[in-house]
Amino acid sequence: MIKEDIGLKLSRARIRILKNYPFFSILLSYLKDKEMDERDIENSLGAFGTDGEYMYYNPKEVEKMDVAYIAYGYIHECLHPGLGHFWRRGNRDLIIWNMATDYAINAIINKSLASKNNGDILSPSGILYSAEFNGMSAEQVYDYLIKNSKKICVNIESGNIDSNDHQW
Numbered sequence: 001m002i003k004e005d006i007g008l009k010l011s012r013a014r015i016r017i018l019k020n021y022p023f024f025s026i027l028l029s030y031l032k033d034k035e036m037d038e039r040d041i042e043n044s045l046g047a048f049g050t051d052g053e054y055m056y057y058n059p060k061e062v063e064k065m066d067v068a069y070i071a072y073g074y075i076h077e078c079l080h081p082g083l084g085h086f087w088r089r090g091n092r093d094l095i096i097w098n099m100a101t102d103y104a105i106n107a108i109i110n111k112s113l114a115s116k117n118n119g120d121i122l123s124p125s126g127i128l129y130s131a132e133f134n135g136m137s138a139e140q141v142y143d144y145l146i147k148n149s150k151k152i153c154v155n156i157e158s159g160n161i162d163s164n165d166h167q168w
Contacts, residue, residue, distance in 0.1 A: 006059050013070035016120045021112065024075045027082040031055040048073040052081035068122040072109065075121070079105045085138060092142055100142035102128040107136070 047061035
């Protein structure tokens with residue numbers, strides 16, 4: 001099997017989003033691709049990240065990913081600035097806020113995929129998603145996480161909320 005060029009994979013992911021989800025494609029068009037440097041890779045939690053100007057990608061992770069999962073990552077990251085998460089954080093705890101925004105974003109994406117997806121865009125395993133947060137804003141999810149922090153556990157592997165795994 002021939003290894004697909006990373007730039008080609010990123011372009012194919014953008015094209016899939018454009019064909020299937022034009023709204024997300026518009027948001028994504030504002031973010032320029034930029035390879036993570038070694039320092040960013042060391043501090044990164046995954047294959048993608050954004051600061052609202054750039055779509056950072058970890059080439060070591062992207063190289064191993066199917067285009068369908070890259071497309072999901074792109075949609076996820078473009079929704080952070082698209083939903084104003086950088087500006088809405090206020091004085092909230094950064095780690096819990098990031099978790100809350102990820103839960104809210106993944107609920108939006110999964111709802112969109114359920115209504116239209118033909119398999120061109122796939123949700124990766126291990127993302128922060130719980131049906132419990134469907135339809136909730138990041139602020140609502142954050143408040144829930146704070147209020148229930150002594151009672152809930154988040155499975156680090158799956159992102160699911162349950163009572164048998166690591167407590168944050």
